[in-house]
Amino acid sequence: MAGVSNGQETEKFYLQKEQLTVDSDDEYEYEEVPVDEDFITADLDEDLDLAVRTIREAEEEKDATVKKGELPKPSVTRRAEVVDDYVRNFLVRMGMNRTLDTFQTEWYELQQRGSLHAEDIGVVPDMYGRNQELDNEVKFLKREVEKYRDAAMNAKETYVKIRKERDYHRMHHKRVVQEKNKLINDIKRLKRHYQQYEPTLQQLKKKYEVAMKEKMLSKLEKDRAVGQVSGLQNTLKSMESFKGGSAKLSQGPTTSTRRGVYQTDSEGRGPTQRTLAMEREMCDVGNEPGDFKRYPNDTEFPVDTGINPQLANVKRTSSHLSRTGGFRLSNTFQAHSHPVSCVKLHPRKPILATTSDDHHWKMWSVPSGEIIMTGEGHTDWVSGCDFHPSGSKLATSSGDTTVKVWDFSKAECVHTFTDHTHAVWGSTWHTCGDFLASCSMDMTAKVWDLNSLRCRYTLRGHTDSVNSIEFLPYSNTLLTCSADKTISLWDARTGLCAQTFYGHMHSVNFSTFNLRGDTVGSCDSYGVVKLWDVRANAPMISLDVGPHPSNRLAFDPTGTVVAVASNDSTVKMYEVASGKVSSLVGHEDAVQCLAFDQNGEYLISGGSDCTVRIWS
Structure with missing residues (x-):
């Protein structure tokens, strides 16, 4: 083709026809695939919205199935097995290896010769495959039947065994029920039998108590007669x-x-x-001031000599007393029906007096624990008791605000002091036996004259309940402790406070002298025990055996061992020289009171478990 000329020389282009050849190893002729007109028509007629909705519904169903934990089951197409493979598998399964070799040899020879037609080498008919499946299922079910049969036989044997055990236990139960009924009948019969003897036992018990009381009174009468004879003889000698x-x-x-x-x-x-x-x-000079107003029958206080005759006996027996771990429980007896609040030993005889919250006081023979006498008269709990120095009387204090004096020779209460306005915690006798002191919740202590039967002095000074009171032996000095955390020494002749000990941080439950009178021991509601030097007015030792309250303490006759009654059901034994602390375990509840005998050979304790225990 020639371009247009514009006065200049123009370029010339030529077109030439060329044929492209396709390089291919094999001259493959592609076959034209005919188009399915029906499909095209259906596809053209399909609504697009319907297709989209169908797809969305399918996706929603799939999501719901996945959320439920059910995965869609894949579709599996099962192909029919070819005849020769079926035969081979059958021969292998049956273990016919030589037949399998022969079959394969003949099969391949016929196949090479072309003797096998298409219908001969087709697939196995479905009937044969189904028969095989059924055969396998039948075998599986037979095995299952055998397994379940064995399980059923085992269950049957177990059932038979359990039924035999049931019959045995049923028979044993019937026998036990019969024995139980028999025992119940025997118990009822014995109760009826016992009830017949109950009045007799009560009468015998009363007779026994009366006999023991008469025996005790006879001994006291004898001692009094002997004392009178001795007094007359001494008077006769003095007169001569x-x-x-x-x-x-x-x-x-x-x-x-x-x-x-x-x-x-x-x-x-x-x-x-x-x-x-x-x-x-x-x-011609009395102990009282000259202007003192005298009452009829008032008793004069004795002169303090400072001599305690009991110390001589202690020196002779002190070699075996300084021990804390040597005490062992030797006897226990039920003393009262309520907690035991106080124990006191007779000054001359092996007799123990106990008081309790059951409104009674009792006297026992120790260490045997035989009851001698029972006292009734208080209308509330009995808090404490103390023997008269002669041993012929007993003073008791009670929550009914009274102090009673009991005379053993008369077997009755001879006087009741009623001046206190609140519960009385304790009482103590003067060594001369003519004065009695008591302490009360009304924050006072009182000194009573047994001859004029009146209150000689009211000791005022504590600001809270006075919890204990004690006369120093052979002295006119009184020791009191209070819930106001103090301990005081009083002169009973004047009713004035002579000395006060400060140091406790909690309510002081009890205080007492040692036998020498130079040391005071005290314990408080938090388990703190203190020993005080009376002369120096200062604490010597402070011991914490808490956190349980300490209810009472007692010195042994030598003053080297301190026993503490604790609320943790134990008795703490403290050795002053070494500081060693040990515990006597035996009570089942709080220990409320304790006392050493005069020789320190045994310790007696009483507790809230209603028992009295003797440690020797």
Whole structure:
């Protein structure tokens, strides 16, 4: 083709026809695929919205199935097995290896010769495959039947065994029920039998108590008669030693009196009263101030000598007393029906007095634990008791605000002091036996005169309940402790506070002297125990055995061991010299009270478990 000329030389182009050849190894002729007109028509007629909706529904169903945990099951197309493969598998399964070799040889020879037609080498008919499947299922079911048969036989054997055991236990149960019914009938019969003897037992018990009381009274009467004889003999000797008008004077108390044996003369006066009367006649000077208003029958306080005759006996027996771990439980007896609040030992005889919240006090023989006497009269719990120095009387204090004095010779209460306005916690006798002191929840302590039967002094000074009170032996000094956390020493002759100990941080439950009177022991509601030097007015030792409250403490006769009654059901034994602490375990509830005997050979404790225990 030639371009247009514009006065310049133009370029020329030529067209040439060329034929392209396709390089191919094999001259393959592509076959044209015919188009399905029906499909095209259906596809053209299909609504697009319907297709989209169908796809969305299918996706939603798939998502719902996945959420439910059910995955769609894949579709599996099962191909029919070829005839020769079927035969081979059959021969292999049956273990016919030689037949399999022969079959394969002949099969391939016929196939090479072309003797096998298309219908001969087709697939196995479905009937054969189905028969094989059924055969396999039948075999599987037979195995299952055998397994279940074995399980059923085992279950049958177990059932038979359990039924035999059931029959055995049923028979045993019937036998036990029969024995139980028989025992119940026997118990009922024995109860009826016992009820017939109950009145007799009660009568015998009362007779026994009466006999023991009479025996005790006889002993007391005998001791009193012996004392009167001794007193008359001493009086006769004294009268013979004087001349004329000096027959009324006396040279002082006898040795037996200084040792604690109390005799009364024909006028009923004790040795202390006789001594004081003779001193007044000799000196015409009394112990009371000159302007003191006297009441009829008032008793004069004895002079403090500072001599305790019991110390001589302690020195002789001190070698075996300084021990804390040597005490062992030797006897236990049920003393009351309610907690035991106090235990006191008779000054001369192996007799124990106990008080309790059951409104009673009792006397026991120790260490056997045989009951001697029972006292009834208080209308509320009995908090404490104390023997008269002569052993013929007993003072008891109670929550009914009274203090009662019991005379064993008369077997009755001879007097009741009622001046306290609240519960009385304890009482203590003066060594002369003519004065009794008591402490109360009304924040006071009182000194009573047994001859004039009146309150001589009311000790005021504590600001809370006075929890314990004690006379120093052979002295006019009183020791009190209070819930106001203090301990005080009082002069009973004047009713004035002489000394106060400060140091406890909690309510002081109890305080007591050692036998020498130079040390005071106290314990409080948090388990703190303190030992105080009376002369220095200062604490010597502070011991914490808490956190349980300490209810009471007691010195042994040597003063080297302190026993503490604790609320944790134990008795703490503290050795002063070494500081060693041990525990006596035996009570089942709080230990409320304790006491050493005069020789320190055994310790007696009483507790909230209603028992009294003797440790020796």
